[in-house]
Amino acid sequence: MRRVGLCLALAAAVAIAACGGHTPTAPTPPVDGGNPPPPPPPPPPPPTLSKTTFLAFGDSLTEGIFGTERPLTMALSLRLPTAYPFQLNALLSDRYTAQSIVVWNGGRAGERAADALPRLNAALGDGHPQVLLLLEGVNDLGNGATIQTATNAVEDLTRAAIAKGVQVMVATYPPERPGPSTQPGVPARGDNAALVLPFNDALKKMALKKGAMVVDIYPQFDLSLVGPDGLHPTAAGYARMAQVFSEAIEAAWDQPASGTTSRLLLSGDLVRPAAQGTAPCRRRGPGQVCS
DSSP states (O other): OHHHHHHHHHHHHHHHHHTTSSOOOOOOOOTTTTOOOOOOOOOOOOOEESOOEEEEEESHHHHTOOSOOOHHHHHTOTTOTTSHHHHHHHHHHHHOTTSOOEEEEEEOTTOOGGGOHHHHHHHHHHHOOSEEEEEOOHHHHHTTOOHHHHHHHHHHHHHHHHHTTOEEEEEOOOOOOOSSOSSTTOOOOOTTHHHHHHHHHHHHHHHHHHTOEEEOOGGGOOGGGBOTTSSSBOHHHHHHHHHHHHHHHHHHHEEOOTTSOOOOOOTTEEEEOOSTTSOOEEEESTTSOOO
């Protein structure tokens, strides 16, 4: 009998051990309480421009001529992909992806500012641009006009555009290289090198007086960006012109995101884009220093 009881006790002990021999515990809850991570913030909206249609108007430096072309090639060169308006269109379109940006190339090689008013009026009437990018007058100097006469002709163009409600950006000319051509068979065209800087100064004073903006290309250039004939830019020079205009347009009409302060410039400003990586220089009125 005692032996039977001992066996029963041993069997009970084995059963208890098989069941764990202790009271079950609740599982440990996860540290974060089981909540999923928050979704990532939405991407910021793309920047926008308050002006989206531009007419680049001028001579061969707007058309995109290198000065090494033969006459037939030059006649077929309008809207060259190396021309600054084409490259400017690409730069602005790459930045302002939510908008349709248009930059028309209204360049005509050899044109004088004194002869350009009818063509400008027709172009403004056809395209109705919001902004005129004006680079004219150096051919007037090459045909015997004084700096004042050439400036007056550019002023007539500026006045005509403003009268039609078009915002005007008057650009200064890049430097010319005097002396002989650096490429055989290419005629030298840097005869007016000494006149470029005083002509640019006259253009800036005129533009600011008329309420236009000034895009100061001249200090952004060195002679390595001037082609063999001493007048027309190289491919890198035209790319630099496009970059200078792009920086000026961004400084003037870039629309900030909601809740930030606008940097919109007004008529009568000097917009002088600085070297790559630095902020554009802006001057209000002709009597202030752009530092």
